[in-house]
Amino acid sequence: MKPKKLHLLLLWMLCCSGVAEAIEPISTTLAVGVAAALTGFLASYPNILYYFHECCRPEWISFNRTGLEADLQSKLFGQHIASRIILKAVNGFMSNDNPKKPLVLSLHGWTGTGKNFVSKMIAENIYKEGMDSKFVHIFTSTLHFPHPSQNATYKAQLQQWIRGNVSSCERSMFIFDEMDKMHPGLLDSIKPYLDYYDKLDGVSYRKSIFIFLSNAGGEGIIQTALDFWKGGRDREEIELKDLETALSLSVFNNDKSGFFHTSLIDKNLVDFFVPFLPLQYEHVVQCAMAEMKARDLEPDRDVADKLARDLVYFPKSERVFSVKGCKTIESKLDYYT
Template identity: 25%
Template sequence: MESPPVKIKPSVASLALQLRVAERIRQRYKKQALQREISPRLRIRSQTYRSTSTAFTFDVPVENGLKRRCRSVRNRKKRVLYPEGTSRKDPTQGSSAANYLLLFLLLILAFQVFNAIENLDDNLLRYDIDGLEKTLWREVLGQPTALALLVKSLAQYLSTHVHDCPVVLALHGPTGTGKSFVGRLIAKHFEVVAGRHLVFQLFARSHCPDDGASCASRITAIVKQAVQKAEQEEKVPLIVFDDVEALPEEVLDLLQILTGPNQPPEHLSAIYILISSLGHDIISDFVLRNASLCSLQPLELDILIKGHLASWLSQKHPLYSNTLLIPFGLLGREHIRHCFWEEMIAEGFVPAEQEMELLASELRYVLAGKCEYALTGCKSVVSRVNQMHWNKKHTCAKNF
């Protein structure tokens, strides 16, 4: 008869071994559960890292690099997290300190521009260009367009303190149209506003009676003296040359050098006025062909200057290529009658209509359109009024 089996009681060591095995199984299942929860992107990346070689290299796979860049861009676009206990405040579109600074700079710029304009006006007021314009319009007859161009050129030149070259104004026209008279009026005006020592009137037939070399040396000394005095007083000198057609060739060459841009600084600020009758036949023919009104109009004057007159004078001498041409047109019969009236008033006579008409009829005229133009202008007005005065005195003496 078999004996029943003996039951062996488990020991403490075997119980501890079973607990360890159960714990390992539990950790293994736990790890597998965590791995199942990992995203496919991380699994693919882990597989990629496992498939790479064991050698160390700096090369990064293209897909991995793109994924890293995408992740960095995505990370930069994350929303800003504010600390707890604070409230989010959206930015308001209020005034900035930069706006006030910009406004301040604009005010400074406007003040500088205004100050510059005021300085230009002060310089024009210093030479009283407005007064000169009124004098010319009051005293000179029949040349409104030429006077407007002359005054505009002087104002533009004198409105700045620093100049690149002198300004040369060339007055051309037939005899008796007022060129020399305008030159004398401008000279008298500058003697008052700038000083007598800064104004020089040179007449070719009286200042250059000898050879051209000695005349050129004298003119050089005069111009040098004028510009030096003007530089000391910070003014602009005026030099008027009358009867330029009688000047020697050496003097014309000297004027071309003096009026050029390549000059010492003291020679750059000067006004030269050249009075000549060169091209008078061109101007007379142009006026007679375009006799719509009894004086040159602005458009006609511009056509005349840029046309045949400028090219013809440039061929005469290169000096005229750097000058501003101001042509004086022929005077009409009404202008001649006014010249006689003013001269008779200046001589102390009571002007009578019959006497003025008689004196005006003694001159030669050319009919063009509806206007009668005097060929000699007001050149002989003074001599004829004096002759009339002498005849009256002689007649009174005989009767007495």
């Protein structure tokens, strides 16, 4: 910006903020002087404004690999498969200055297992403002796309929202929650943005991240985990290959899934399907202890045990897996502390 224009802009900002009115007894000459001084200062430090207003620059968007790894290790419990995939996927993508396509992750599992939590971790270790960043966008199926009869309108709006936001910042993140409640076919409207294109209408989507969250596939994942438990095998022995068949059947062939008959699957545009295992008693205890620490409270194992014992588990006779995972820990902890 030219010095004269910057001078006028700063003067306008001072007047609009009430500064000029506050110094009216002396006259606006002082305001002009302040604006002139600031103009000279900012001319010497042209990037200073970037530190006070979030923008699409490294000062605000910078991947912290060590931070993500530490968060996955210390805050996400019982998810050895998901932790490994997420770290490798995000690190590989963010380390590539010229990716061929956007990173597309699809997270699957029962409620309370950590899907939203992981999305938050990723955002917090890429964007300085975390989930509050204006470059992180969340779509919830039941809120943003509630009526099947409006599917055509939703498709047009979704394309417009994504195109507009990526035009503003190529390092945008889009999180789609409740994919199992999304109307089939809606996702096909954004298929071009996830594909291997350098640019579409002058816009490059290759550095953006798309994350889909779904309960679809949860029952198959639970059954596999239960089979391992009944067989006396450690859950850490479960590998991705043990879950892929059950996951594909539940996600791709379910006519209630947002992925049903979508070209995203046919074209292999989803980079990773990430399974989240059901949580057991010890994981709920770990969640409670971590929540206490997050509140600057001294972690109390007795409190964590009492909270974990009072939750509902299944199968009823064995009480192996928590019905709601760690989803209600934050609200229930207030009662136990």
